[in-house]
Amino acid sequence: MTTATAPELTRSAQHRPSLARLTGVELRKLVDTRAGRWLLFTIGLVTAGIATLQLLYAPDAEQTFVNFFLPSLLPVGLLLPVLGILSITSEWSQRTALTTFALVPRRERVIIAKLATLVVAALASLLASFAVAAVATLVAGATGGAGSWRIEGTLILHATVFQVANVLLGAGFGLLLLNTPLAIVTYLVLPNAWAIVGELVRPLRRAAEWLDVGRTMEPLFTPEITAGQWGRLGVSLLVWLVVPLLAGLVRTMRREVT
Amino acid sequence: MIEVAQLTKRYGRHTAVEDVSFRCEPGTVTGFLGPNGAGKSTTMRMICGLTPPTTGTATVAGRPYRQLPNPGRTVGVLLDASAQHAGRTGREALTVAAATMGVDRRTVGAVLDRVGLNAAAAKRRVRAYSLGMRQRLGLAHALLGDPQVLVLDEPANGLDPEGIFWMRGLLRDFADRGGTVLLSSHLLREVEAVADRLVVIGGGRIVAQGDKDELLAGDGTLVRARDRAALRGALERAGLPVSEGTAGLIVGADTDAVGEAALAAGVALTELRPAGGGGLEQLFLTLTAQADNTAAAAHPTVSGATVRPTEEPVR
Numbered sequence: 106m107t108t109a110t111a112p113e114l115t116r117s118a119q120h121r122p123s124l125a126r127l128t129g130v131e132l133r134k135l136v137d138t139r140a141g142r143w144l145l146f147t148i149g150l151v152t153a154g155i156a157t158l159q160l161l162y163a164p165d166a167e168q169t170f171v172n173f174f175l176p177s178l179l180p181v182g183l184l185l186p187v188l189g190i191l192s193i194t195s196e197w198s199q200r201t202a203l204t205t206f207a208l209v210p211r212r213e214r215v216i217i218a219k220l221a222t223l224v225v226a227a228l229a230s231l232l233a234s235f236a237v238a239a240v241a242t243l244v245a246g247a248t249g250g251a252g253s254w255r256i257e258g259t260l261i262l263h264a265t266v267f268q269v270a271n272v273l274l275g276a277g278f279g280l281l282l283l284n285t286p287l288a289i290v291t292y293l294v295l296p297n298a299w300a301i302v303g304e305l306v307r308p309l310r311r312a313a314e315w316l317d318v319g320r321t322m323e324p325l326f327t328p329e330i331t332a333g334q335w336g337r338l339g340v341s342l343l344v345w346l347v348v349p350l351l352a353g354l355v356r357t358m359r360r361e362v363t
Numbered sequence: 364m365i366e367v368a369q370l371t372k373r374y375g376r377h378t379a380v381e382d383v384s385f386r387c388e389p390g391t392v393t394g395f396l397g398p399n400g401a402g403k404s405t406t407m408r409m410i411c412g413l414t415p416p417t418t419g420t421a422t423v424a425g426r427p428y429r430q431l432p433n434p435g436r437t438v439g440v441l442l443d444a445s446a447q448h449a450g451r452t453g454r455e456a457l458t459v460a461a462a463t464m465g466v467d468r469r470t471v472g473a474v475l476d477r478v479g480l481n482a483a484a485a486k487r488r489v490r491a492y493s494l495g496m497r498q499r500l501g502l503a504h505a506l507l508g509d510p511q512v513l514v515l516d517e518p519a520n521g522l523d524p525e526g527i528f529w530m531r532g533l534l535r536d537f538a539d540r541g542g543t544v545l546l547s548s549h550l551l552r553e554v555e556a557v558a559d560r561l562v563v564i565g566g567g568r569i570v571a572q573g574d575k576d577e578l579l580a581g582d583g584t585l586v587r588a589r590d591r592a593a594l595r596g597a598l599e600r601a602g603l604p605v606s607e608g609t610a611g612l613i614v615g616a617d618t619d620a621v622g623e624a625a626l627a628a629g630v631a632l633t634e635l636r637p638a639g640g641g642g643l644e645q646l647f648l649t650l651t652a653q654a655d656n657t658a659a660a661a662h663p664t665v666s667g668a669t670v671r672p673t674e675e676p677v678r
Contacts, residue, residue, distance in 0.1 A: 117465065
């Protein structure tokens with residue numbers, strides 16, 4: 106058959122969905138199921154819970170905006186990767202990949218839209234942390250706490266890097282393993298594995314300084330980070346974030362959808 | 364239009380689909396028939412770019428599926444009714460698809476009406492759907508982008524008789540308005556009532572294809588005797604191609620030749636008539652049985668026992 110006889114596609118069929126539209130769709134898919142909504146709700150709840158505990162038990166002098174803000178990052182940073190994993194793996198466990206990739210056969214565009222969505226979710230979680238910390242600071246100011254609002258701009262940047270890296274770490278594991286329980290367990294076990302193996306095997310201790318994401322991300326909780334610390338963070342994220350994302354992308358592109 | 368050319372899919376040493384070629388023209392319903400495991404779903408997934416073929420090509424509307432810019436507006440696909448997120452409502456599943464394709468959201472309600480899912484059903488989560496409701500939702504999903512082509516894998520599965528009747532009408536109407544339909548089934552009656560053309564697959568190979576009427580006409584003979592083995596032996600000695608059918612033996616010769624062969628061997632017949640009346644079921648059983656029998660052979664051919672040679676020569 107020659108191209109001359111090929112039927113023309115209708116106008117609407119000629120426009121491929123834009124990345125913005127696909128990202129909008131993925132955002133909707135993040136919140137249109139109970140599982141997704143509960144996960145987001147839990148993230149908000151945990152943030153509020155931690156602030157409440159601090160209001161009740163932290164010494165008055167420590168009840169500042171920064172001190173409300175920073176502790177909320179850790180539990181949220183644990184849940185965001187789960188969100189990242191689920192948004193990728195649920196396509197396969199719920200078998201929606203069949204319809205998703207039938208509508209958008211350029212699978213890399215779906216993946217890019219998903220990653221963009223997850224970054225938006227991470228930024229939203231930061232806003233939630235901010236909001237909760239602000240409310241807590243107001244309450245602290247009214248109840249005799251320090252209530253100081255001072256926060257370094259660099260700390261906000263570092264917190265952003267922390268949460269975005271966390272959610273993408275999860276996405277990378279999900280994309281590479283394409284299986285919900287496997288990806289979550291691997292993701293959660295890995296830091297502990299580092300701690301144990303690092304202690305047992307002396308030569309690995311030095312490697313852990315460069316590869317254990319739990320340790321390389323610690324400086325992100327401080328306003329000042331040295332070039333060396335950025336370097337270690339970069340190397341660890343290259344290994345645990347960039348490589349799984351790329352390998353997972355290749356795997357997703359090739360995988361047969363059944 | 365769908366064009367499939369020499370599609371082959373191997374998994375390691377197992378060949379799921381081998382050298383499958385056929386065309387589906389606008390205005391026609393093509394029934395893709397075969398027993399379970401014959402390679403229907405694999406072929407359809409290859410058409411839709413979900414399974415990469417080992418060799419061969421498939422195009423929809425003149426392009427490989429993966430090169431369609433917005434495929435949902437060209438091809439409606441229903442490959443597995445259960446492949447929907449159990450936690451979404453029926454309406455939400457369609458809304459997500461509409462947003463992906465850039466279809467007006469109001470279309471969702473119209474399409475739900477068209478497949479007979481009422482407002483209450485649309486609000487329920489897919490988890491609570493029966494298989495029949497999932498099929499209707501899947502069909503709604505396929506129709507959502509107002510496509511010119513439909514690719515449906517076992518769409519009648521789980522539908523009640525009324526639902527199957529309704530679906531036939533819908534597909535017939537779709538084709539009569541210039542659409543192209545490819546639907547698969549392992550149940551012959553389903554397809555016989557709606558298809559214009561048939562593609563029969565067995566053991567990963569196409570065993571027959573052509574216009575339904577032509578395939579059904581056949582020029583074979585159905586013959587029965589109390590002593591079936593003796594009859595079969597007699598026919599084989601006479602050099603006539605014989606195969607087992609449900610009702611009797613199917614012979615690739617006219618009634619004269621069959622009767623004379625039986626007489627020469629002294630076998631008393633209990634029935635002798637043209638096989639055409641046996642319908643599609645006979646054809647289907649015979650062809651797929653042959654495919655199984657000859658699967659081991661190097662390059663099998665259909666002996667043409669019950670059917671006219673198809674338009675495209677069967678390889």
